Amino acid sequence: MEDLKQYLKDKPYVGRFIIIGKSPDKGTVVAYGITGRSPSSQARKLVTNGIEIKVEPTDPKVIAQGNLDLLVYPAVILKSGIAVSNGKQTSDIAEALNGRPPLEALQTATDSKWEYEPDSPNFTPRISGCTFQNSAALGIIKKGPDGKPLREYFDVSLSPGVGSFISTYTGENKDPLPSFAGNPVQVALLGNSAREIAEQVYSALAPQEGAKDFRVTVAGVYEDPKEWAGYLSRYIINRCEREQKA
Numbered sequence: 001m002e003d004l005k006q007y008l009k010d011k012p013y014v015g016r017f018i019i020i021g022k023s024p025d026k027g028t029v030v031a032y033g034i035t036g037r038s039p040s041s042q043a044r045k046l047v048t049n050g051i052e053i054k055v056e057p058t059d060p061k062v063i064a065q066g067n068l069d070l071l072v073y074p075a076v077i078l079k080s081g082i083a084v085s086n087g088k089q090t091s092d093i094a095e096a097l098n099g100r101p102p103l104e105a106l107q108t109a110t111d112s113k114w115e116y117e118p119d120s121p122n123f124t125p126r127i128s129g130c131t132f133q134n135s136a137a138l139g140i141i142k143k144g145p146d147g148k149p150l151r152e153y154f155d156v157s158l159s160p161g162v163g164s165f166i167s168t169y170t171g172e173n174k175d176p177l178p179s180f181a182g183n184p185v186q187v188a189l190l191g192n193s194a195r196e197i198a199e200q201v202y203s204a205l206a207p208q209e210g211a212k213d214f215r216v217t218v219a220g221v222y223e224d225p226k227e228w229a230g231y232l233s234r235y236i237i238n239r240c241e242r243e244q245k246a
Contacts, residue, residue: 003188004200005203007187013037013169013172014035014170016127017031017033018030018031018138019165019187021161021162021187022162023189023222028136029222030131032075032084032086033216034216035214038065040063041066041071045241046218046219047236053076054074055217069088070087070124075090076219076221076234077091079097080099082221082223083097083128083129094130097132105137106128106130109128116143123142123143125142125143126142127140131156135155136155136158137154140180143179154184162189163187164185165185165186165187166184194235199237205218216239
């Protein structure tokens with residue numbers, strides 16, 4: 001199991017990422033985060049209406065320089081479990097999760113309809129995940145060597161204090177950006193609330209001294225095991241808002 005801060009230390013740019021796991025006190029945890037290099041990628045924030053956590057622009061003119069269809073989407077949907085992804089496939093996952101085991105729901109929602117993002121030359125992978133009761137799954141759809149979508153799905157083991165981390169990129173800041181490879185990485189989760197999880201992740205993403213800060217936003221979702229079933233709290237850190245308050 002990796003210390004999250006140490007794991008990210010030499011990975012300046014992981015793109016977007018998902019963590020699914022359990023807090024030390026056995027609460028279900030989902031974290032979603034965005035890092036961005038371009039002005040359009042950085043001109044975003046996460047907002048919530050209670051049921052959804054959505055990506056929205058901070059500056060409509062700046063974000064219009066990029067592909068709005070890939071930049072603005074529902075990142076997390078809290079409905080009959082938790083669905084999370086880096087694109088509009090989140091809605092399909094939430095719908096498929098209704099009554100299905102997470103791995104089956106993820107495959108049903110993404111196996112035929114969705115491919116990697118058409119953002120040449122990076123061809124950003126679509127990463128997705130979902131949880132229901134005491135089970136979870138993660139998936140990635142990336143460009144294979146032959147140009148066809150390569151689809152990988154993973155059952156996520158839920159153990160106290162452990163999260164499974166998957167990202168769009170390996171963390172190397174170069175062009176084109178190399179896609180995440182291998183199994184999700186197990187990382188230590190330290191917090192027992194949505195706020196503590198979000199703060200841990202946001203802090204772990206901090207750049208090395210003198211390096212550029214690519215952080216955009218992080219959201220933590222926490223299901224309290226001591227409360228009634230389905231009680232979910234959420235906490236969002238938007239870098240643009242935090243810097244304004246500093």
